[in-house]
Amino acid sequence: MTGTGTLAGKQIVVAVTGSIAAVEDVKLIHALRRKGAEVQVVMSEAATGIVSPAAMAYASGRTVISAISGLVEHVTYCGDGGTSRLLIVAPCTANTLSKIACGIDDTPVTTFATTAIGSGMPVLIVPAMHHSMFRHPALTDNIRRLRAWGITILAPRIEEGKAKIADIDEIVLAAERALLGRPLAGKRVLVTSGPCREPVDDVRILTTRSSGQMGRALALWAYRLGAEVTVVHNDTFPCVDNIHVESAREMRSAVLRHLRSRHGTDIYISAAAISDFAPRRTEGKIPSGSPAQVDLVPLPKLLDDVIAKYSPFTIAFKIGRKPEAQAKALLDMGASFVLLNHPETMGSTIGDYELLGRDSTLKISGTKEEIAERIWSEILRAYSP
Numbered sequence: 001m002t003g004t005g006t007l008a009g010k011q012i013v014v015a016v017t018g019s020i021a022a023v024e025d026v027k028l029i030h031a032l033r034r035k036g037a038e039v040q041v042v043m044s045e046a047a048t049g050i051v052s053p054a055a056m057a058y059a060s061g062r063t064v065i066s067a068i069s070g071l072v073e074h075v076t077y078c079g080d081g082g083t084s085r086l087l088i089v090a091p092c093t094a095n096t097l098s099k100i101a102c103g104i105d106d107t108p109v110t111t112f113a114t115t116a117i118g119s120g121m122p123v124l125i126v127p128a129m130h131h132s133m134f135r136h137p138a139l140t141d142n143i144r145r146l147r148a149w150g151i152t153i154l155a156p157r158i159e160e161g162k163a164k165i166a167d168i169d170e171i172v173l174a175a176e177r178a179l180l181g182r183p184l185a186g187k188r189v190l191v192t193s194g195p196c197r198e199p200v201d202d203v204r205i206l207t208t209r210s211s212g213q214m215g216r217a218l219a220l221w222a223y224r225l226g227a228e229v230t231v232v233h234n235d236t237f238p239c240v241d242n243i244h245v246e247s248a249r250e251m252r253s254a255v256l257r258h259l260r261s262r263h264g265t266d267i268y269i270s271a272a273a274i275s276d277f278a279p280r281r282t283e284g285k286i287p288s289g290s291p292a293q294v295d296l297v298p299l300p301k302l303l304d305d306v307i308a309k310y311s312p313f314t315i316a317f318k319i320g321r322k323p324e325a326q327a328k329a330l331l332d333m334g335a336s337f338v339l340l341n342h343p344e345t346m347g348s349t350i351g352d353y354e355l356l357g358r359d360s361t362l363k364i365s366g367t368k369e370e371i372a373e374r375i376w377s378e379i380l381r382a383y384s385p
Helices: 020-034 053-060 073-078 094-101 108-119 137-148 168-179 213-224 248-262 302-310 324-333 368-382
Strands: 011-016 038-043 086-092 123-127 157-159 162-164 188-192 228-233 241-244 267-270 277-279 296-298 313-319 337-341 350-356 361-367
Touching: 011 020, 011 073, 011 108, 020 038, 020 053, 020 086, 020 168, 038 053, 038 108, 073 108, 086 094, 086 108, 086 168, 094 108, 094 123, 094 137, 108 123, 123 168, 168 213, 188 213, 188 248, 213 228, 213 267, 213 368, 228 248, 248 302, 267 302, 302 313, 302 324, 313 324, 313 368, 324 337, 324 350, 337 368, 350 368, 361 368
Parallel strands: 011 038, 011 086, 086 123, 188 228, 188 267, 228 241, 267 313, 313 337
Antiparallel strands: 157 162, 277 296, 337 350, 350 361
């Protein structure tokens, strides 16, 4: 299962504690291995009473460590010069989290954590417990303390009176972020994504075939690369700040409000299919069965205002059969890159694109995920704050 992927060639220790959420770890291990990682599982005694070490061994393809022996496994994997690149404690109980914060190592998991923190290795902690336990002031203080040490604490999902383990996709994204070098650390990335929906009457809307897949892929790659990412759209993506809007007017208002409050952004990606027109809305429902006329009113260009007022490093999108002339106008206006695509790519998982710079043209084909990765490679090559 290992080999290719964002985590190829990287060994990750997954440390499991005595939370019922440990039953999710088989899925987590498979997800990490699908990204190319080699996974070594460490379990506390309490964890072995919830999920079988045999299941963890099957998922990881490696013998599970459930006790520290004379082979000093914690040093081999997480000590100075150890073979692993990341320690993930998932799920992490309140007991284990507080022990880690206080330097107590009386289980295989806490011994691995003490060793990893002491060696400066990246550590990702994924809490899971009852919500009342998560609110305990000592635990809150210990989380704050661990974060001050540079340890990543992935926020749980608060549902049904429980602080449930984060979704598998979020844990994998956080692992990628920890191991891909964070070239965008400290940088702010603002992405607009997906379609806008303009009301025609009380029932109908005018929209496009955009699915938001390209915006999602670009936003999540920015997160993997260490950026602080905000997405303005009508969906919810993991690990980023989501600002929900429906219409082009709402998107314009949200983007400009965000930029004013943050005094701009470092990188702006205009991936949304922002409406060029808004219909004059009819109150009630337009009667069916007879011809109807809808007046379309042109809308101001959000991209123009963002570039003019804030001058971020900008990636614009242009769709059409022959959009090259319009793309050149965007570059002349101040866009750093323009991504050209065709209407057929809207809603598709794959596509053929051209990335235009002021002195370059790059053809990119593949899945939206592959295209996003390639685009970010070009952005990192050209971006100089």
